[in-house]
Amino acid sequence: MSGQSIWDRLENIPREILYGILLVVFVIPMVFPLGLPVPISSNVETWYDTIEALPPGSVVMIDFGYSGGGEPELGPMAVAVYKHLFRKDGIKVVAMSTSIEGTQLWDRAMDEIRPESYDAVYGVDYIHIGYIAGTETAMAAIGTDLRATTSTDYHGDSLSQFSIMDGINGAEDFDLLICYTTGGDQSEGWVRQWVTVYGTDYMCSVLAMMVPTMLPYQDAGQIISVTSGAQAGEMESLVRVPARGIKSADVITLTHILVIIYVLIGNVAALMKRGGNS
């Protein structure tokens, strides 16, 4: 070890040190929010404008298609968008889950949203029709005949007793479809089963690493807007409901800068070492 030059050490920083610094950089803004600026990207703006343009009486379908692992990224976005929908007059929000954990995660989101603070009533303004197995088959079935696919909400109560479900029988009765998902089966499946067949307006929020796979659909006009859950801070700024997303934005900025610094250090050290050897 004593024979190692400074460049050797910088080229091979032990992972414990890398992790330790990352942890510190991660924790500081979580404990002491820095309030770094959060720019609004065009996709998030389009998403916000689409919801703003919904007239009273519009019906929105939301798919809680993410798993617990993706909740820290997608949960804040789902919460901010729900708050936006609840704040508008006369919007009906029907949720379902193509992920088996979706109903639990919807409950978590509702605890955070507190619909009663927006005077939203279950069964009148919003409802959850439960987990429907089969992913794309479920999407197709719900689109064709919702009542034939499920006759109860996620508590097992008959759908016919909820006024929100009056006149809702399939995809053609929905004005907008929103999907939060950690899986490509869901985000692409809705395009195949609803957008192509019924021409439903569709927006999806996915993991940041999935965005490139979804952009071709957006460019083709099949998806109005694709956002990543990491942009939740932007949505919270637009909707003016600062929460977990804004806090995460500070963390994302600092940790990304740290990773850039790590990469630069590694490359400079490797170059200097190579230069010294030659």
Next chain:
Amino acid sequence: MSITVRKTLPIVIVFVIAVVVMSDYFLVLPPVNDAGTSWTGSAVTSLQNWGIILTAFSLGFGAVNLFFFHSKHISRRTPDQWYYSLWLLIVVVIFTVIGVFLGPNSDQYSWLYNASYFALSATVYSSLGFYMTSGVYRALRVKNTESGIFLVVGLLVLAKNAPALTVYFPVLRDIVSFITGILTTSAQRGIMIGGALGAISLGIRTMTGRETGFLGKLTEEERGGAVG
């Protein structure tokens, strides 16, 4: 079992169902009812509901299979494995009992999910950030022209994804927008079209009985190969 039952009959069923489902997608075949739905429409709705029921059934079947698989490990005391299998089955039983008797939307089930599975799942996924940081630091090195391009693009995308950096350096947004909107999307589109063509050819092969993987293990004769 005869080759007719093991191979021909399943292929005929797949072929007929595939034709009915596809025809409903493109055509309105008579007779059509008052609501404007053709006979294939109601047939396809029933088939889709069967699909949903079968998927739900397969989840339960998977749980039973899990029990058999891990019970063997426990009874054989497989080294470094059996206690994990035991713990898994205990957790499965706890979740199942609470879910069945108190309901999957009960406070108890939600508490159990939030306090165990959700917390662990989010932790495991989040810990990837640490591995990826270390991995990027070691792997993203300039060794030749290709890795140099990879490094530059990687750093630009990283910088663009740091929200505050794009406020101070708005040009990052334009550069990365070109990379993702033009370069990545065009490549991605090619991959997707290729994948779709592959899926179509696989579908046709399955419908016509040339792809027999879904039938399970067949003999060479049943597969249509040479008889030894």
